[in-house]
Amino acid sequence: MYSTIVRIAPVLLAASLAARAAVGQAKTVVRGRNEGTARISASNVLGNGNITAFADLGGGVSKEALSAVARLGGHIGIAGIMQLTAGASVIDYQKLGPADAHLTITLPGNDKLRFFGLSVSGDLYLSTSQDTVSLGADSTRPLYSPFLMPSLVADLDWIARPKQMPLKTYLSIGLVDDPQLLYRYTQLAAAAGAEWKTYQHSVFVDAGVSLYKEKRNKLDPGDDGFEQFRVWIEPGGRYRIRSRFSIIASLGVTVYQQLKNNTALEPHIASLSVSFEAPILFKETNTEAIRTLVFMEQKEQQETDSFAENVESGRGLLGEIDTMISGLEEGGETFDYSKEREDLAKRRKEIQKKMAEIEQILKEIE
Incomplete structure (x- = not known):
């Protein structure tokens, strides 16, 4: 030989x-445990004391108008199995959008390259929509009620199996699709995603369904069930700059939607999302060190x-x-x-x- x-x-x-x-001689890739797709974060949370800042820019196209949302926020890892996320947004670059805070708790084994992961979050939304139609509101004193909702993420990290396939699959279930419409609609959002990871970059695709049930209010008796819904798909990718900073871009398309004739949701066509993530404080965890070695x-x-x-x-x-x-x-x-x-x-x-x-x-x- x-x-x-x-x-x-x-x-x-x-x-x-x-x-x-x-x-x-390659540089070590700065990769957070919580990295996922555009729509679904991983069940893993950041390492204790790690901090990541993010900036999101999104735009939507409907049959009636164009819209844009800018959002700033950050993540911080707490005690190894918890993560706090907070953000605030501006709608159409003119008015304040919803603020949100999320406390996520994941299963033990967060600091290992685990195959199955599960996390539960408490999601707090402070809507800035002027609610004048709810039963407790009036035209002279709009309500700006906070909403606390649960959500769940489960994922399978196939690189942890013997064949070490760099694929991660996700499932997300929550009670929020559009925070600005929580005062008007009971919502249910379910999404599944698949991400093919490489040493630095990744490509992914998400698909899901968003269901809406109108609440009883001053103008309408409400819906008996989820009479309005839309089915969507959103492919995209993550590109890492200088082995540290990430740009995540995705294009969402509504595949099918069912709307009511009266008090209908705004018909949605497509959306574009671009996010920038920057680690502020970072200490590599065992999870990502093992992933890098693989x-x-x-x-x-x-x-x-x-x-x-x-x-x-x-x-x-x-x-x-x-x-x-x-x-x-x-x-x-x-x-x-x-x-x-x-x-x-x-x-x-x-x-x-x-x-x-x-x-x-x-x-x-x-």
């Missing part, structure tokens, strides 16, 4: 060694396979040169074989010299 390695083409061997050196092992295995292919290619190349030289030594044709033979012999000497140098380097490395 060793004699085979030292006989490969020097360019291929040098390229493989350079790739291995580049991997060894990615590195997979990359090294791919390079080893490529290295083996290059060995075979190198053997084939030198074998062809040997055959050509042997054939030229037999002579007999009118072509200038002597000059061609000298050129090929010279090339072979140069290759053998370089191989000897590489063999010496490999011995020193050993």
Whole structure:
């Protein structure tokens, strides 16, 4: 095996060694445990004391109007199994949107590369919609009621299985789809997602259904059930900058929706979301350290396979040169074989010299 390695083409061997050196010197990726898709955060929470800031910019297209929402906030890890998230938004760059706070508690094993994860959140929303239709409101004194809702996230991290597939699948169930409409509608939101993770970046797709049931108010007796709903799909990806900062972009499309004839929801067509995440305080946890090691092992295995292919290619190349030289030594044709033979012999000497140098380097490395 060793004699085979030292006989490969020097360019291929040098390229493989350079790739291995580049991997060894690569920067550590700053990757939070709670990273998920655009719509669904992972069941994992940030490490204790870790802080991440985020800025979201979203836009929506309906049959009647365009809308835009900007949101700023952050996450902080607490006690290893809890996370506090808070944010505030501006709607259409003109008026204050809802503020929100979320306390998430996850299952034990958060600091391991676990296959199954589950988290429960208490979600507090402070709506800025002027509620003048609820039974306790009037036109001169709108209500701005807070809403506390639960939500649940479960996920499967397939990289934790023996085959180490870098796939993570998500399921999210909650009672909020649009915080600004909580005063008017009882809501139910269910979503599923799949994310293919690489060493730095990822691609994902989410799909879900959002259901609305109008509450009894001064204008309407309310709905008996969830009479309005929409089904949507939202593909996107995460791109990491300088191994630390993340840009998450996604495009959501409404696949199907059912609306009422009277007091209907605004028909939704599509939405665009772009988020920026920046770790402020970060200490790598065991979960992501193990994930990084798995990615590195997979990359090294791919390079080893490529290295083996290059060995075979190198053997084939030198074998062809040997055959050509042997054939030229037999002579007999009118072509200038002597000059061609000298050129090929010279090339072979140069290759053998370089191989000897590489063999010496490999011995020193050993």
